[in-house]
Amino acid sequence: MKQNLPSRRSFLKTSAAVAAAVSAAHLSAPKVHAAENNVLKVGLIGAGGRGRGAAVDTLSADPNTELVALCDAFPERANDAAKALQSNEALKSRIKLTPETTLHGIDAYKKVIDASDVVCLCEAPHFRHLSLRYAVEQGKHVFCEKPVAVDGATTKHVLESVRIAQEKKLNIVSGLCWRYDLNVQDMMKRVLDGAVGDILSVRETYLTGILWTRPKQEGDTEYMYQVRNWYNFAWLSGDFNTEQHIHSLDKAMWAYGDNPPKYAYGIGARMARTDQPAYGDIYDGMAVVYEYEDGRTIYSFSRQQNGCFNETDDHILGTKGKAVILSGKITGATEYTQKKVPSNMYRLEHEQLYSAIRSGGTKYINNGEYMAKSTFLAIFGRLACYTGKRLTWDEALNLETPTKPSGYTADATPPTLPDDKGRYKVEVPGKGWGYHQVVR
Ligand SMILES: NC(=O)c1ccc[n+]([C@@H]2O[C@H](COP(=O)([O-])OP(=O)(O)OC[C@H]3O[C@@H](n4cnc5c(N)ncnc54)[C@H](O)[C@@H]3O)[C@@H](O)[C@H]2O)c1
Secondary structure (H helix, E strand, O other), X not given: OOOOOOOXXXXXXXXXXXXXXXXXXXXXXXXOOOOOOOOEEEEEEOOOHHHHHHHHHHHHHOOOEEEEEEEEOOHHHHXXXXXXXXXXOOOHXXXXXXXXXXXXXXXXXXXXXXXXXXXXXXXXXXXXXXXXXXXXXXXXXXXXXXXXOOOHHHHHHXXXXXXXXXXXXXXXXXXOHHHHOHHHHHHHHHHHOOOOOOEEEEEEEEEEOOOOOOOOOOOOOXXXXXXXXXXXOHHHHOOHHHHHHHHHHHHHHHHOOOOOOOEEEEEEEOOOOOOOHHHOOOOOEEEEEEEOOOOOEEEEEEEEOOOOOOXXXXXXXXXXXXXXXXXXXXXXXXXXXXXXXXXXXXXXXXXXXXXXXXOOOOOOOEOHHHHHHHHXXXXXXXXXXXXXXXEEHHHHHOOOOOOOXXXXXXXXXXXXXXXXXXXXXXXXXXXXXXXXXXXX
């Protein structure tokens, strides 16, 4: 089958600012950490569930690491995480946090990065483009949770940072963790080696129940309330499909050689969680068709509604058969039922990061380009649903969207504000992004 796909280069080229950003960045070489007995200082940005987990994974992956600083938007979350980590029997001798390095605030990430050699970026997704840029400017290696952006502008900013990291040979490992899972790697290798023939379509499902909300606390400004309840605001999380379904869409991109589709259209809405303002302005169902120019497709189904059919899997249909990745099954010309091997993808990704850092450059890793592309694939689908239009990748990447707050301080104005009953406006397809017609 003819492969008529946008090239890797064309995606990077979509940002004219890339070259300028790279040359403007400080091009000083990062500190050399090759020797295994060199202690690497680790910093954690975003001390929630994943951040605490990433701190344990990263310290467990390399015995010569110390956690020297962490921060969270909120003091109690930073302090609670520090306490929890300090009581971890296996790791507490390497938790070197002090009151001065247990920090809080929206921009506390800078001090954590300044104090570290390696940083784990696990804060709310909107802020990732800022911490990533600062980290690479300061010459730090990065573990970067997904998603890495919430719109076209932040995606382009991330791509510039990825290029800066390339120039400086700074390693970036992405939290798109299925790429590091041994069983998924086995399945994807079989698919890419031709077990199902030429790929015709990929159907991705992420059909689950409703996730969390967090109530406003005394003293929270509107901005800090939204940061506390970040999952439920599109400007902070990218909406639920970007935050969660990205794991599935990333496998579709992997199957297609990380080449993005040209078009997307979709149907999305907020159907079930209409009763509580705490669900902010996000949808709860999206179905998107992504099209390549040669007719191949990605069908994407994501839902967060209780009491419905649930499934999370990857169905890859080819000219000679079908592979279902998470289920570990191939049928057709090749028949294969996978026997799962033990695989801790959360640990493996950090082991790869330190192996790359310790190699002094010979095992250099930069997952940045695919992490940005897979993030944008999810954003592309969301924009197609929000606008109700059939968009091209480039149109979506360059769309002006109301996802930027007035600033990065607790008293700044978020892009969406509640009405007098505390409810937020939700996008109505067909009106264009930002029309915000109904209150739900
Ligand atoms: N790879 C995976 O399987 C996986 C699993 C879970 C979460 N995640 C990702 O990890 C990230 C965090 O998710 P979580 O489940 O830990 O959420 P969480 O809410 O438990 O933790 C996020 C923390 O970041 C803090 N925060 C927000 N803005 C901040 C800022 N500017 N500076 C510092 N801290 C800030 C929040 O207060 C919160 O404590 C998300 O991007 C999520 O998608 C990835």
